[in-house]
Amino acid sequence: MPYVNIKITREGATSDQKAQLIEGVTALLRDVLGKNPATTVVVIDEVDTDNWGIGGESITVRRARGS
Numbered sequence: 001m002p003y004v005n006i007k008i009t010r011e012g013a014t015s016d017q018k019a020q021l022i023e024g025v026t027a028l029l030r031d032v033l034g035k036n037p038a039t040t041v042v043v044i045d046e047v048d049t050d051n052w053g054i055g056g057e058s059i060t061v062r063r064a065r066g067s
Contacts, residue, residue, distance in 0.1 A: 001039040001040070001041065002029050002033075002035050002039070002040045002041065003041045003043070004025050004029070004040070004041070004042045004043070005043050005045065006021060006025070006042065006043070006044045006045070007044075007045045007047055008044065008045075008046055008047070009046070009047055009048075009049050009052055009059055010046040010047060010048050010049070011049070013044075013046070018044050021042070021044060022042045022044070025040075025042050026040045026042060049063065
């Protein structure tokens with residue numbers, strides 16, 4: 001039973017986009033590894049940009065600075 005956890009910043013991914021991610025990842029595991037889609041779990045976590053850091057600073061700060 002594959003378990004896939006996708007983490008994205010909370011910036012307005014639509015329900016349709018998230019459904020496409022779930023469908024696509026499930027199909028990829030089926031096609032590449034032969035995994036059963038019925039037992040494949042995909043979880044999408046949306047993280048506030050204040051809670052996601054790169055290089056010692058938050059995404060919020062990096063984006064405000066234009067990086």
